[in-house]
Amino acid sequence: MNLRKFTAGVLSFSLAASLFAAVPVSAKSEAPEPFKIGFPWDTANTDPTWISIYNNVEAVVEAAGGELINVTTDNSADELINNVSELISRGVDGILLMPAADSMLPTVDAMCADAGVYWGTMFRTISDEAIREAMYESEWFAGGCNEDDEACAANIVKSMSEMGVTDLGVINIAKGDTSSDLRDKGAAQGAEEAGVNILNTTYDISVTTDMTKTIESYIAAYPEMNGILVLGTYCEAAIPTIEKALADHDKAGEIKVGRIDFESELGTYLSEDTFHVAYGGQQQIDPLVSAVILVNQVIGTPLSEDGPTNIITPYLEMTDAQEAEDFNQYFLGEEAVYNPEEIKDTMIRYYNEDVNKESVEELISTFSIADVAARHGETK
Amino acid sequence: MENVQIVNQKKTLLKKEVLINNFSFVGLALILILFEILTGGQLLGKRNVMNIFNNFFNIALCALMYSFIMALGELDLSVGATVGFAAAVAALSSQISIWLILPAAIFAGALIGCLNGVMTAYWNVESFIGTLAVSFIFRGLTTYFLNGSVGIPIQMRVFDEDWVKITALVLVAVLAGFLYNRNAFGRRCRAVGASHAAAQQSGIDIKKTRMYAFTLVGIVCGLVGFFTLVRACTASSRTGNAFEFDVLLAVLFGGMPLSGGWPVKFRAALVGSLAMAVLKSGMSLVGIDGLVQQVVQGIILILVVAISFDRKNAGVIK
Numbered sequence: 001m002n003l004r005k006f007t008a009g010v011l012s013f014s015l016a017a018s019l020f021a022a023v024p025v026s027a028k029s030e031a032p033e034p035f036k037i038g039f040p041w042d043t044a045n046t047d048p049t050w051i052s053i054y055n056n057v058e059a060v061v062e063a064a065g066g067e068l069i070n071v072t073t074d075n076s077a078d079e080l081i082n083n084v085s086e087l088i089s090r091g092v093d094g095i096l097l098m099p100a101a102d103s104m105l106p107t108v109d110a111m112c113a114d115a116g117v118y119w120g121t122m123f124r125t126i127s128d129e130a131i132r133e134a135m136y137e138s139e140w141f142a143g144g145c146n147e148d149d150e151a152c153a154a155n156i157v158k159s160m161s162e163m164g165v166t167d168l169g170v171i172n173i174a175k176g177d178t179s180s181d182l183r184d185k186g187a188a189q190g191a192e193e194a195g196v197n198i199l200n201t202t203y204d205i206s207v208t209t210d211m212t213k214t215i216e217s218y219i220a221a222y223p224e225m226n227g228i229l230v231l232g233t234y235c236e237a238a239i240p241t242i243e244k245a246l247a248d249h250d251k252a253g254e255i256k257v258g259r260i261d262f263e264s265e266l267g268t269y270l271s272e273d274t275f276h277v278a279y280g281g282q283q284q285i286d287p288l289v290s291a292v293i294l295v296n297q298v299i300g301t302p303l304s305e306d307g308p309t310n311i312i313t314p315y316l317e318m319t320d321a322q323e324a325e326d327f328n329q330y331f332l333g334e335e336a337v338y339n340p341e342e343i344k345d346t347m348i349r350y351y352n353e354d355v356n357k358e359s360v361e362e363l364i365s366t367f368s369i370a371d372v373a374a375r376h377g378e379t380k
Numbered sequence: 381m382e383n384v385q386i387v388n389q390k391k392t393l394l395k396k397e398v399l400i401n402n403f404s405f406v407g408l409a410l411i412l413i414l415f416e417i418l419t420g421g422q423l424l425g426k427r428n429v430m431n432i433f434n435n436f437f438n439i440a441l442c443a444l445m446y447s448f449i450m451a452l453g454e455l456d457l458s459v460g461a462t463v464g465f466a467a468a469v470a471a472l473s474s475q476i477s478i479w480l481i482l483p484a485a486i487f488a489g490a491l492i493g494c495l496n497g498v499m500t501a502y503w504n505v506e507s508f509i510g511t512l513a514v515s516f517i518f519r520g521l522t523t524y525f526l527n528g529s530v531g532i533p534i535q536m537r538v539f540d541e542d543w544v545k546i547t548a549l550v551l552v553a554v555l556a557g558f559l560y561n562r563n564a565f566g567r568r569c570r571a572v573g574a575s576h577a578a579a580q581q582s583g584i585d586i587k588k589t590r591m592y593a594f595t596l597v598g599i600v601c602g603l604v605g606f607f608t609l610v611r612a613c614t615a616s617s618r619t620g621n622a623f624e625f626d627v628l629l630a631v632l633f634g635g636m637p638l639s640g641g642w643p644v645k646f647r648a649a650l651v652g653s654l655a656m657a658v659l660k661s662g663m664s665l666v667g668i669d670g671l672v673q674q675v676v677q678g679i680i681l682i683l684v685v686a687i688s689f690d691r692k693n694a695g696v697i698k
Contacts, residue, residue, distance in 0.1 A: 044670030072670035076618035077529065078608050085434055086664065089427040103531025103614035110534060131531075176528035176616045203523070204617065 031065030032299045032350050037291070038087030038095040038117075040073035040080055047236045048264045048332040053287045057096060057122075059336035060291035063343040064299065064350070066093075075234075077104040084111050084119075094118040094142065094298040096291055101176050102128040105135055112140045118297050120144045122290035123282075124178045125310075136308050142297035143308035145290040147282045149179045149260075152315045153186030153231055154193070156258055156279050159317075161194035163276055165227030165256050168196050169218040171211070173232040174204035183231040183260065199225055206234050208241045215245035230259035240265050243274055260315075264332055267324030281316030281327070284337045285367055289313055289360060292347045301349035303357040311361055316368055323369050330372040337372050403687055404635035404648055408655040415662030422665055423658070430542060436657035437545050438463075438604050442627045443634070443649035444556040445600040448566070448593035450631055453573040453640025454500060454507035456594065459601050459627055461515040461522070462492045463620030466605025468522045471530040471615035478533060485609065486602035492518060493598015497591035507594075515624070522617055529616035532609060539610040548607070552600065553650070559596075560646040569593055573640030629677065630656045632684050 041054050054070070061068040069092055071083045077100040087095050088111060095112065099105055099121050112119045121144030126132035135141045160168065170187060173180040184201065191198050199222045202214045211233070218225055228246075230238055239259060246252040252274045262280035269275030293309045296302055303309045318324060331337060338347070346363055349355040415423045422428060442459055449456050466485040473484035492514060499510040538544075560566035568589045571579040579586055604623075609615055634652020636644050659680075663673050 042670055044674055046671065070667070070669070071664050072673060074618070074621060076621050077614045077616050078612045078619055079621075081612040082434060086431050086661070089431040090422075090665070091427070100618065101529035101531070101614050101616050103529055104612050106531075106534045107537065107611070107613045110537065174617050175523060176526060181528060 035066040035093040035295075035298050036069050036091065037061045037066055037294065037298065038069045038071070038084075038090065038092035040071050040075075040083035040087070040095075040097050042075060043070055043072055045234075045236065048328075049261070049283050052284055052332050055334060056284050056288040056336040057291045059338070059340060060288055060295055060343055060347070063340035064295045064348050066295060066298070075100055077101050080104065081107055081111075084108055088112070088115040088117055092117060094120065094294045096120050096122060096287075096294050098122050099124045099178065102126050102131045102178060105131055109135060109138050109141060113138065116140075118142045118294060120290055120294035120297070121146075122287045123147070125149075125182070127178050127182065138308070141308045142294045142302070143304075143310050144293060145286045145311050145313050146179075147286065147313055147315055149182035150186035150189070152260060152279050153183040154190030155186075155315075156229065156260060156277060157187050157190030157196055158194045159277050160227050160229060160256055160258050161190075161196050163227075163256050166196060167222065167224045168198050168227040168229055169215075169222060169225050170198055170201040171205060171214065171228070171230045171233055171238075172201055172203050173234065177232075180232060187229065187231055196227075201231075205238075208235060208237060211235050211238060211241045212245045215242050216249070219245075219249050219251060225255060227256045227258070229257075230261075232260055237263070237265065239263055239269060239275060243269055246274070262316075262318060262324075262327055262331070264328050266318060267321045267328065270319070270324050271321035276319070278318045279315045280318065281331065281367075281369065282313050284331050285364060286313045288336060288338060288343075289347075289364060292343070292360065296347075296349050296355075299348070299350045301353075303349065303355070303360060309357050311357065311364070313364060314367060318369070326369050326373045330369070330376050335376065337367070339376065342375070403684075404633065404651045404655065407633070407684075408651055408658070411655055411658050411662065415658065415666065419662065419665045423662055428661060428665070432654075432657045432661045433542070433545075435660055436653050437549060438607060438623070439626050439630045439656060440650060440653035441549060441552055441607070442597070442600055442604050442623070443630045443653045444552055444646075445596045446627055446631055447556065447560055447636065447644060447646050447649045448569045449507075449597055450636045450638075451560075451566070451569040451573045451640055451644040452590060452593055453638075454590070454593075455628070455638075456496060456507065456511045456597055457624050457628075458492060458496060458511040458515040458518065459597065459604075460620040460623035460625075461518040462489050462598055462601035463605045463608060463623050464522045464615070464617070465489075465492060465518040466602040467609040467615040467619045468526050468530070470606055470609050471532050472525060474532040474536075475530075478536065481532065481536065481609070482606050485606040486599055489598045489600070489602020489605060490595060491598070493595040493601065494591070496598065497594035500594065501587040501590035519617070522619075526615060526617055529614050531614045534613050536610045537613060539607070545607065548603070552603070556649075557646055565589070565592065566646075570640075570642050570644060573644065574642050626656065629681060632681060635684070635687075638685065 039057055058068045069090055071086050073079050073083045080097055080100055084095055118140055120142040125146040126135055205211050243252060246255055256276045258277040260279050261283060262278050266275055266278055289311055293303055344351045347360055466488040469488040470481045470485035473480035496511050496514055499505045500507045568584045571584055572586050572589055608619055630652040631649055633655050634648030636648045
């Protein structure tokens with residue numbers, strides 16, 4: 001009897017043990033230790049793209065079980081340093097930021113190292129070799145995402161050249177910004193290869209009145225101009241402003257317009273054939289994946305075991321109104337481009353141990369407007 | 381009976397005057413109490429106090445000398461551009477020698493301040509327009525010279541230590557306080573602000589007084605440029621962006637009337653800067669988004685200017 005009881009006990013224990021063993025250790029249902037991610041971002045900006053950037057970062061942090069702490073910033077180097085200081089004082093475990101310049105990064109790293117806080121970047125690569133090397137050796141730098149800004153700018157200039165553009169007026173973000181400099185370089189390279197003449201470049205336009213003045217000046221100063229390319233701008237409603245200025249001078253449709261970074265009004269102008277090509281979409285996937293890199297590091301399950309993780313996110317091309325409509329619906333809505341379940345299952349290593357840098361790269365290699373529409377169209 | 385009524389009316393008026401004269405302190409106290417409660421004690425927590433100090437430091441440094449400009453009844457809208465240009469010149473100088481950073485920043489600031497002074501004092505350009513124009517010129521030059529951004533060695537962060545900043549602030553405050561309250565220069569500034577004609581008839585050299593006031597602000601902007609640079613270890617075309625509005629908001633919040641003259645109190649610079657820093661930190665801690673923060677600051681600015689504007693002297697001055 002005792003033997004039977006003992007045998008039954010052993011069998012029961014073995015069965016229970018095998019059941020527990022059958023559940024992958026990685027498939028944790030409980031959330032990790034509570035954590036806070038600091039995110040300096042300009043929440044006063046009502047541009048849908050800027051709001052979507054915030055939403056995508058927030059989606060990752062909350063999907064992983066954390067809390068997002070925002071401080072308002074103007075994204076200048078000195079303000080970002082103050083933001084980092086403030087976030088550290090608020091006890092965050094990680095900070096995600098869009099650097100204004102490479103030269104500010106050693107300061108950020110020093111502050112974060114002193115406080116024992118991980119940090120990561122989004123949208124920007126580190127161009128300065130010495131700084132890049134130092135940052136990639138830091139144990140507190142989690143890594144980040146960026147796009148191939150140079151190639152993107154070169155490609156969009158070539159695309160515009162194929163549309164017949166020979167003389168181009170350019171608008172870009174402030175000089176010194178890493179993306180701005182790389183896009184300038186790429187545009188110059190693309191222009192040289194395609195035989196396009198860059199007439200002028202205006203930097204750091206942040207309000208619509210300045211955008212209008214710049215376009216009107218271009219029209220007046222360069223009668224030969226047959227293309228306008230926005231390589232980047234923090235001006236809200238940039239394309240509607242440009243289109244209005246062109247229409248006022250009977251140039252809408254005559255001058256080809258292109259831009260890097262999608263915005264919400266592109267569909268209207270694409271269907272009217274007054275806007276012609278946009279490269280973008282990275283504004284949603286980049287912050288999302290950057291947050292994924294940082295969150296994984298903060299939780300203690302980094303995507304790469306051998307140092308900071310750098311992932312290049314793809315640029316998407318938009319040339320028709322349907323794509324623009326899908327973009328507005330699925331990229332600029334309240335929902336992130338990957339929903340919380342998708343983020344947990346495919347991007348957070350704590351919940352799925354098969355997740356790593358390569359798997360995330362593979363996942364985003366198929367990222368496109370059609371992909372997001374297909375995944376989220378059914379769920380809506 | 382009538383006498384009692386008159387006495388009571390006088391008492392009420394006196395109370396109102398006392399309240400108006402000290403409303404910056406009342407405002408600061410209200411903000412402190414409100415956000416201390418809303419943040420559950422986090423606002424004045426050990427970790428956040430230095431954070432408030434960092435927000436306060438640059439604004440206060442500049443606001444202290446800005447008192448002279450306000451006393452004159454003038455405005456300087458170039459302080460942000462001056463900070464940016466001084467930081468840029470200092471960063472470029474560091475490529476020759478790191479010992480040049482501080483002198484280069486102060487020299488660049490003094491140069492712009494001097495230019496502002498010459499314009500307003502000798503060329504009779506309205507300070508509002510003149511300093512705005514100077515702001516555009518030096519923003520452009522900063523972008524041109526930097527051609528992006530320029531970093532300085534990270535070792536320079538040693539000057540971002542709290543004790544260095546506290547010492548610098550105390551020294552500037554003592555110097556500015558002495559000049560403003562204990563020296564003829566401060567009295568001249570207020571006299572000019574109260575009435576040009578009366579000041580001139582009293583033998584005050586209005587041109588020199590204006591010139592010195594703008595130069596002092598320029599010098600202190602150079603110092604702010606230096607501290608901004610050593611904090612971020614980088615100078616870019618956006619360094620000092622919108623700083624002029626922070627300073628203006630701080631001095632107005634402290635109760636300095638735009639009309640200038642004798643009602644301009646030196647303490648307003650410190651109280652206003654502190655109130656601004658506490659307000660910003662409090663709103664951020666509570667989790668108020670940037671859009672609402674702007675609305676709140678705008679409403680406060682209107683209220684403060686409406687309360688502090690010296691209506692009695694307005695007709696005489698303008």
